[in-house]
Amino acid sequence: MQTYSLERAELKALRRELVREQRIVNIRRFFRNGLSVVGLVIVLLMVLIAIFAPVITGALGVDPYTSLGRDMRLQPPSRAHPFGTDNVNRDVFARVIYGTRISMTVGFLVGLLSALLGTAIGMYATINSVWDNILMRICDGLKAIPNILLAITLMAVLGANMQNVIISLTIVSIPGVARIARSQALLVREQTYVEAMRGAGASRRRIMWRHILPNILSPIIVQMTFTFATAIISEASLSFLGAGIPIPAPSWGGMLKEARSYVYNGWWMVVFPAIFTGLSVLSFNLFGDGLRDLIDPLSGR
Amino acid sequence: MDKTILQVEDLSTSFHTERGWLKAIDGVSFHVYEGEILGIVGESGCGKSVTSQSVMRLYEEKRTTRYEGKVILSGRNLLELPYRSMQHIRGSEISMIFQDALSSLNPVLKIGDQIMEPLRIHQNLKRAEARERGVEMLRLVGIPAPEKRMDQYPHELSGGMRQRVMIAIALACRPKLLIADEPTTALDVTIQAQIMDLIVSLNRQLNMGVILITHDLAVVAQTCQRVAVMYLGQIVEEAGVPELFDRPLHPYTKGLLSSIPRMDGDSSQPLHVIAGNVPLLHQMPAGCRFAPRCPCATEKCRSEMPPLREVKGKQKVRCWMAFGEEEKHV
Amino acid sequence: MKKYILKRFLTLVPTIFIVSVVVFLLVHLTPGDPAAMMLGDDATMEDIAALHAKLGLDDPWLVQYVRWVGRCLHGDFGTSTAVIGQKVSDMVFSHFRPTLCLAIYSQLITVLIAIPTGVLAAKNRGKIADFIASVLSLLGISLPSFMMGLGLVLLIAVHFRWLPAAGYKDLFTDGLLPFLRYMTLPALSLGFIHSAYMMRMTKASMLEVLGSDYIKMARSKGVKEHAIIGKHAFRNALLTIITVIGQGFISALAGAAVVEKLFTIPGIGTLLVDSIEKRDYQVIQAITLLIAMLNVVINLVIDLIYGLCDPRIRLD
Numbered sequence: 023m024q025t026y027s028l029e030r031a032e033l034k035a036l037r038r039e040l041v042r043e044q045r046i047v048n049i050r051r052f053f054r055n056g057l058s059v060v061g062l063v064i065v066l067l068m069v070l071i072a073i074f075a076p077v078i079t080g081a082l083g084v085d086p087y088t089s090l091g092r093d094m095r096l097q098p099p100s101r102a103h104p105f106g107t108d109n110v111n112r113d114v115f116a117r118v119i120y121g122t123r124i125s126m127t128v129g130f131l132v133g134l135l136s137a138l139l140g141t142a143i144g145m146y147a148t149i150n151s152v153w154d155n156i157l158m159r160i161c162d163g164l165k166a167i168p169n170i171l172l173a174i175t176l177m178a179v180l181g182a183n184m185q186n187v188i189i190s191l192t193i194v195s196i197p198g199v200a201r202i203a204r205s206q207a208l209l210v211r212e213q214t215y216v217e218a219m220r221g222a223g224a225s226r227r228r229i230m231w232r233h234i235l236p237n238i239l240s241p242i243i244v245q246m247t248f249t250f251a252t253a254i255i256s257e258a259s260l261s262f263l264g265a266g267i268p269i270p271a272p273s274w275g276g277m278l279k280e281a282r283s284y285v286y287n288g289w290w291m292v293v294f295p296a297i298f299t300g301l302s303v304l305s306f307n308l309f310g311d312g313l314r315d316l317i318d319p320l321s322g323r
Numbered sequence: 324m325d326k327t328i329l330q331v332e333d334l335s336t337s338f339h340t341e342r343g344w345l346k347a348i349d350g351v352s353f354h355v356y357e358g359e360i361l362g363i364v365g366e367s368g369c370g371k372s373v374t375s376q377s378v379m380r381l382y383e384e385k386r387t388t389r390y391e392g393k394v395i396l397s398g399r400n401l402l403e404l405p406y407r408s409m410q411h412i413r414g415s416e417i418s419m420i421f422q423d424a425l426s427s428l429n430p431v432l433k434i435g436d437q438i439m440e441p442l443r444i445h446q447n448l449k450r451a452e453a454r455e456r457g458v459e460m461l462r463l464v465g466i467p468a469p470e471k472r473m474d475q476y477p478h479e480l481s482g483g484m485r486q487r488v489m490i491a492i493a494l495a496c497r498p499k500l501l502i503a504d505e506p507t508t509a510l511d512v513t514i515q516a517q518i519m520d521l522i523v524s525l526n527r528q529l530n531m532g533v534i535l536i537t538h539d540l541a542v543v544a545q546t547c548q549r550v551a552v553m554y555l556g557q558i559v560e561e562a563g564v565p566e567l568f569d570r571p572l573h574p575y576t577k578g579l580l581s582s583i584p585r586m587d588g589d590s591s592q593p594l595h596v597i598a599g600n601v602p603l604l605h606q607m608p609a610g611c612r613f614a615p616r617c618p619c620a621t622e623k624c625r626s627e628m629p630p631l632r633e634v635k636g637k638q639k640v641r642c643w644m645a646f647g648e649e650e651k652h653v
Numbered sequence: 654m655k656k657y658i659l660k661r662f663l664t665l666v667p668t669i670f671i672v673s674v675v676v677f678l679l680v681h682l683t684p685g686d687p688a689a690m691m692l693g694d695d696a697t698m699e700d701i702a703a704l705h706a707k708l709g710l711d712d713p714w715l716v717q718y719v720r721w722v723g724r725c726l727h728g729d730f731g732t733s734t735a736v737i738g739q740k741v742s743d744m745v746f747s748h749f750r751p752t753l754c755l756a757i758y759s760q761l762i763t764v765l766i767a768i769p770t771g772v773l774a775a776k777n778r779g780k781i782a783d784f785i786a787s788v789l790s791l792l793g794i795s796l797p798s799f800m801m802g803l804g805l806v807l808l809i810a811v812h813f814r815w816l817p818a819a820g821y822k823d824l825f826t827d828g829l830l831p832f833l834r835y836m837t838l839p840a841l842s843l844g845f846i847h848s849a850y851m852m853r854m855t856k857a858s859m860l861e862v863l864g865s866d867y868i869k870m871a872r873s874k875g876v877k878e879h880a881i882i883g884k885h886a887f888r889n890a891l892l893t894i895i896t897v898i899g900q901g902f903i904s905a906l907a908g909a910a911v912v913e914k915l916f917t918i919p920g921i922g923t924l925l926v927d928s929i930e931k932r933d934y935q936v937i938q939a940i941t942l943l944i945a946m947l948n949v950v951i952n953l954v955i956d957l958i959y960g961l962c963d964p965r966i967r968l969d
Contacts, residue, residue, distance in 0.1 A: 047341060047342075050341075159667045159668070159671055160671055162667070162668050162671065163667070163668055163670070163671025163672045163674070163675055164671070164675065166668055166671075166672050166945045166948050166949055167672065167675065167676075167941060167944070167945045167948070168903055168904060168906070168907030168908075168944060168945075168948065169907075170907050170908060170910065170911070171907040171910070171925075171940075171941060171944055171945075172941075174910060174925065174926075174929070175676075175679055175937055175941045176679070177929070178928075178929040178932075178934070178937050179679050179680065179682060179683045179934075251795070255797040258797055258799075258800075259797050259798075259799060259911050262797075262799050262911060262914075262915075263910065263911060263914055263926050263929075264926070264929070264930065265926070265929050278799065278800070278803060281803070282803070282915065285803070285806055285807055285810075285811050285818060286811055286818075289807055289811070292803050292804075292807055293807070296800045296803060296804065299797065299800060300792075300795050300796050300800060303794075303795040303796075303797075304791060304792075304794075304795035307791065307794055307795055308791070376869075379873055381869060381872055381873060383872075386779060410875045410876075410877060410878075411875060412875070413872065413873050413874065413875035414873060414874035414875035414876075415875060418873065418874070419870075419873040421866055421869065421870060423866060426865060426866040426867065427866040427867050427869070427870040428867055428870070429867040429870075429871065429885055429889070430867070430889065430963070430964065430965055431888050431889055431962070431963065431964060432884075432885070432888075440871075440874060440876060441874045441875060441876075444874070444875055444876065444877070445875060476964040476965070478964065478965045489870070492870075492874065493873075493874075
């Protein structure tokens with residue numbers, strides 16, 4: 023009986039074929055999971071609304087700051103003012119639309135900054151055990167203070183404005199990203215090809231940035247979508263408490279703070295900002311779930 | 324006169340996956356006599372474990388699993404029984420032991436609780452009686468100080484002891500049939516031999532049928548009376564152990580036999596390796612499933628599936644070439 | 654077991670140290686002079702300098718930190734800068750009971766909703782219970798607690814007028830029924846978010862356990878389905894669930910700020926938010942430290958319970 027083995031080139035082609043097929047299955051899976059597609063669509067919609075806010079409100083001839091006159095106080099939704107008017111005679115629709123800008127900006131910047139800094143910290147923690155202990159103990163310490171409480175305290179210290187909201191939410195989100203980056207980097211480092219690179223004399227820095235970093239990006243990106251969603255919630259909570267973005271800026275949380283006093287005679291002041299907040303958070307979570315399934319089919323549900 | 328205790332006819336099990344329904348095993352037929360050990364061998368992924376777990380109907384999710392064919396135990400088709408009756412058969416008439424005893428024993432329950440459970444369910448024993456029987460079983464499988472073990476947790480025992488405990492649990496109700504799914508794979512070589520000896524001696528002592536699932540032909544040679552070779556969800560050859568080792572008919576069986584390292588062989592020769600890999604389930608070849616890897620495959624092999632046919636006495640094989648040889652002999 | 658407890662205690666030391674440093678720095682990095690703020694606008698430079706000396710504000714940070722830690726260990730968190738002469742520890746203590754009652758009540762609701770739904774969803778995968786659980790858990794993860802609260806107020810207090818929209822009645826002085834009437838909406842809005850998470854975790858850990866070999870083994874022994882779920886699977890899944898309950902309690906304490914403000918409950922959350930407006934940093938510092946320490950202690954207790962429940966840990 024003859025024995026033969028596949029040629030190297032053949033093996034490579036087979037592997038490439040399998041990887042390609044898996045990718046198609048993954049993408050098909052993402053799209054078959056209707057919810058993540060819905061999430062993606064709403065995410066895109068929110069981003070478009072944020073970018074084109076002036077155009078949208080301009081078409082209706084309303085803007086988020088101008089009082090419409092005393093006789094327009096607390097008017098229910100109508101054709102001219104689809105989301106009604108608030109207690110100081112402003113158009114709620116325009117404020118909600120502009121609120122998208124605030125939430126998307128905060129979410130995006132917090133997601134991006136915490137991903138960058140968290141990844142850097144997580145990667146540096148893998149250099150040696152001293153760094154690992156110092157950085158991870160600091161992360162543990164920060165995590166011991168519940169997120170929302172740390173954010174509130176930071177805002178109390180820094181002062182309420184948008185820049186500080188982004189800074190404090192980024193600080194709050196970094197430990198989580200750092201943990202993920204660290205554990206993923208450690209996993210990748212144990213893999214044989216990294217050992218081989220080290221054996222071949224590649225420098226530590228080169229291995230870290232050229233070989234480990236690209237391999238831990240996927241979970242970091244998934245975490246970014248979840249951070250995005252949490253940042254929207256946290257910003258709204260801070261603004262609701264008066265510790266976030268100060269009035270009269272049209273932040274959803276701030277609008278809900280004002281609406282709290284008018285639950286009996288102005289339900290629309292509550293409902294519309296609430297729907298937008300809930301919908302955007304939901305869509306980022308759905309989108310993140312879909313992404314995670316795509317990267318790691320075994321995790322999640 | 325040999326009495327058949329289990330008769331499997333044309334059993335197929337399909338699973339629902341993202342690529343549609345996949346047949347993990349396809350038309351498997353075999354039988355087990357009272358008091359004999361039947362070996363089922365094959366590479367990993369050939370459907371050995373699916374076969375054994377289908378016999379016990381352990382895949383219960385109706386939306387994702389589909390059984391076809393018959394599994395007949397004492398005149399009843401297990402695949403048609405209501406779920407309740409099936410529960411009653413499991414553990415009392417058929418039992419199973421698994422590869423990894425550490426993960427197969429519940430980590431938060433004491434050994435005693437786990438061994439008393441089948442006794443209390445199937446034989447309605449009181450706690451004290453069940454405990455007594457449990458200790459007896461532990462002693463039977465050769466565990467020292469069984470009373471003490473009853474109150475210990477699985478992680479407090481060694482690997483070999485845990486495997487013995489699992490055997491004791493499986494045999495607590497004296498089943499007619501024991502399915503052992505790779506019972507020694509996770510163990511050290513010396514302990515492997517002890518466990519196999521234990522299974523063989525219990526098989527004689529209790530006169531129960533055993534299905535031994537393994538990838539190790541050496542184990543089969545030492546313990547089994549008959550053997551079925553599986554490849555890609557089908558049985559490709561079935562024979563008595565002496566016949567199979569003397570005159571393997573299927574090229575796959577021949578390959579398996581020549582890849583066993585031999586003490587008396589020429590150690591400078593490289594071990595035989597069957598070329599190629601097991602194809603994936605959704606890329607099943609049209610004809611004989613072994614054809615893509617077979618050194619003597621013909622056009623007919625690639626286009627037409629051979630049936631499992633009796634060729635010489637009780638030897639069955641699924642190969643066009645073997646049929647041809649047989650005809651030449653006649 | 655003793656060794657396990659000792660080891661667990663030792664890991665607390667760096668965490669507590671970092672927490673105390675973070676909380677200390679938080680307030681000391683604050684812009685503005687606390688002495689000037691305490692004395693008001695018409696204080697002279699000499700007055701401020703005198704208070705500085707009295708409070709030790711001119712000492713190096715390290716000295717101030719050590720002194721602060723020493724005082725905290727004696728239960729002395731300083732005096733309020735907003736309410737003159739009021740001791741911070743008294744303020745925090747008097748606001749603590751409503752928060753604690755609310756947190757416990759909301760956890761009770763959480764456990765009662767989440768664990769049965771999670772178990773059912775895992776058992777009947779792909780069926781209606783599973784679908785409802787998924788929808789609820791998505792909603793819970795996406796709705797901040799104050800929005801859940803506003804929604805409940807609009808629906809149950811404003812529309813149906815079943816329960817009051819805000820206010821507080823104490824469990825011990827006002828009795829159980831008024832307490833339930835006033836605290837059910839806050840507890841629901843506080844608990845709902847976490848119950849979504851707990852439901853997810855219960856379902857996930859049940860699914861993991863149900864897929865394990867020892868469940869297969871139990872099935873092959875002929876164990877009945879309800880015993881598989883109750884005796885074999887749930888006990889193992891409980892290990893994860895206990896952790897989640899502990900986390901839930903902490904997040905209820907921390908999230909109370911928002912819900913208390915929404916329902917005007919006089920707990921430490923309301924105290925915290927009011928202190929931000931009054932720039933009363935001593936109080937903010939004390940509350941942050943208190944909750945962080947509670948978090949550390951609760952996590953320790955959970956680990957110890959974990960050690961009691963899981964026989965595998967006992968030997969270490």
